[in-house]
Amino acid sequence: MGAKVVGIIPARYGSTRLPAKALAQVAGRPMIQRVYERAKQARVLEEVLVATDDERIADVVRRFGGNAVMTGSAHQSGTDRIAEVARQLDAQVILNIQGDEPLIHPEPIAAIAEFLLAHPAVPMATVMTTLTRTEDLANPNVVKVVVDQDGYALYFSRAPIPAVRDSSLVTRHSSPYFKHLGLYGYQRHFLLQFPTLTRTPLEQAEQLEQLRALEHGYKIRVLETTHDSIGVDTAEDLQRVETLLRT
Numbered sequence: 001m002g003a004k005v006v007g008i009i010p011a012r013y014g015s016t017r018l019p020a021k022a023l024a025q026v027a028g029r030p031m032i033q034r035v036y037e038r039a040k041q042a043r044v045l046e047e048v049l050v051a052t053d054d055e056r057i058a059d060v061v062r063r064f065g066g067n068a069v070m071t072g073s074a075h076q077s078g079t080d081r082i083a084e085v086a087r088q089l090d091a092q093v094i095l096n097i098q099g100d101e102p103l104i105h106p107e108p109i110a111a112i113a114e115f116l117l118a119h120p121a122v123p124m125a126t127v128m129t130t131l132t133r134t135e136d137l138a139n140p141n142v143v144k145v146v147v148d149q150d151g152y153a154l155y156f157s158r159a160p161i162p163a164v165r166d167s168s169l170v171t172r173h174s175s176p177y178f179k180h181l182g183l184y185g186y187q188r189h190f191l192l193q194f195p196t197l198t199r200t201p202l203e204q205a206e207q208l209e210q211l212r213a214l215e216h217g218y219k220i221r222v223l224e225t226t227h228d229s230i231g232v233d234t235a236e237d238l239q240r241v242e243t244l245l246r247t
Helices: 031-040 055-063 078-086 106-118 188-196 201-206 210-215 235-246
Strands: 005-011 047-052 068-070 093-097 124-130 144-147 153-157 178-187 220-224
Touching: 005 031, 005 078, 005 106, 031 047, 031 055, 031 093, 031 106, 047 055, 047 078, 055 068, 078 093, 078 188, 093 106, 093 188, 106 124, 106 178, 106 220, 124 210, 153 210, 153 220, 178 188, 178 220, 201 210, 210 220
Parallel strands: 005 047, 005 093, 047 068, 124 220
Antiparallel strands: 093 178, 124 178, 144 153, 144 178
16 A cells, blocks of 8 residues: 545535535535635645535536536534545545634645654544634634643643643643644544444544544544634634635
């Protein structure tokens, strides 16, 4: 098997908080197109695919010149969806690029891919950035992460972590808080194994799938980036992204 790197964008039509958000217009283009074009800028990716079970999304992707792959409709998560596609691929590293991150920067995509290619014993990697917006700390849609001295994840949470008892440790120039960005890379063999792992208590409590890997004893390397992104979960998020793209 060659050292091929493939980026897969899972996309579904239904969304509780923002229906059909994959096709929502973001500064004149469908959100899925924005994500696809950003991913294509990461030259380390030899292929970018959209994995969907909805022909409306697939049609839009094909119209803008992208590659869409149809998947089953019973998947409970984006990871399950990309694992279905990964079974048909000859690749060492697979990236899961969230379909609701239209501002995702190509640099962290490339960083994850290059790290996993260089460290085949590490099953999984993701990225974090310093949390700078005070309002994001208490926002459960903004996931926080804490890491060990070697940069491996200790825990992900929707709650503010760590709990800082001495407020003098938090200054404008130094924050102990890190925001987790919705971008994952996997060694292909681990990605295929992941959906077979039983769901775990903390995963179900936080509704954060990556906790399943930690609870089963697998390590997740968390790389730091200066490139922030915004996951679009609400109409307000969509407006924020549009404003940033138009400035």
